Amino acid sequence: MKIAVIGGTGLIGSQVVTNLNAAGHQAVPHSKSTGVDIISGQGLDEAAAGADVVVNLTNSPTFDEASLAFFQTSMDNLLAAARKGGAGHFVILSIVGVDQVPELDYYRAKALQEKILAAGPIPYSIVRATQFMDFMDAVLSWTADADTVRLPATPIQPIASKDVAAAVAEVAAGAPLNGIRNVAGPEIFALDELGRITLSHKGDSRTVVTDPTAGMFAAVKGDVLTDKNARLAPTSYTEWLS
Numbered sequence: 001m002k003i004a005v006i007g008g009t010g011l012i013g014s015q016v017v018t019n020l021n022a023a024g025h026q027a028v029p030h031s032k033s034t035g036v037d038i039i040s041g042q043g044l045d046e047a048a049a050g051a052d053v054v055v056n057l058t059n060s061p062t063f064d065e066a067s068l069a070f071f072q073t074s075m076d077n078l079l080a081a082a083r084k085g086g087a088g089h090f091v092i093l094s095i096v097g098v099d100q101v102p103e104l105d106y107y108r109a110k111a112l113q114e115k116i117l118a119a120g121p122i123p124y125s126i127v128r129a130t131q132f133m134d135f136m137d138a139v140l141s142w143t144a145d146a147d148t149v150r151l152p153a154t155p156i157q158p159i160a161s162k163d164v165a166a167a168v169a170e171v172a173a174g175a176p177l178n179g180i181r182n183v184a185g186p187e188i189f190a191l192d193e194l195g196r197i198t199l200s201h202k203g204d205s206r207t208v209v210t211d212p213t214a215g216m217f218a219a220v221k222g223d224v225l226t227d228k229n230a231r232l233a234p235t236s237y238t239e240w241l242s
Contacts, residue, residue: 015165163233
């Protein structure tokens with residue numbers, strides 16, 4: 001199949017392209033660097049022309065309220081281009097529990113993206129993944145100072161980006177789900193515990209202080225970012241760290 005991967009040069013997109021091409025498909029990466037702008041629409045019709053599947057792995061440049069407008073505009077433009085190009089399957093990557101955290105602007109924006117896709121004219125699939133292991137350093141940096149890192153005890157189920165990419169590629173190459181597939185890492189941690197494991201592995205002497213008000217994940221109630229019934233990925237956090 002010919003598969004247009006929008007956002008195909010990023011962390012997940014580049015791996016999805018590699019996986020799909022290795023499986024014998026013609027996966028073509030598209031991004032701003034290749035002349036495609038999903039907000040202005042520049043290059044979109046050309047990118048989607050003749051594609052059997054369109055995979056959208058683009059992300060908002062901000063996590064605030066502006067992300068709502070980003071996903072509204074980008075999805076409207078992408079769906080129009082995909083329909084014009086004759087695509088029979090449209091795939092996006094979302095977040096496990098995304099519709100359970102309305103307090104976060106970015107999660108509301110991703111939930112909006114899902115709704116736009118589901119209401120659109122093209123058979124679709126939504127892959128929801130848990131938090132990426134690759135983003136743990138960024139999470140630590142949000143609430144760190146010279147001596148401490150403050151983190152809430154929010155339960156998370158981290159997944160390696162390579163396992164996310166494998167799941168997206170598998171769904172993109174298959175029949176439309178017209179629904180959601182959840183994928184997650186094999187282990188559940190409290191975020192503060194995961195911070196301690198990460199710092200210890202790096203030889204970082206800072207102390208993790210459990211703070212239920214610290215950082216973005218403080219807004220998350222309960223264990224909505226985990227899913228024991230998801231398709232579990234093979235890579236453990238210890239394996240990923242090593």
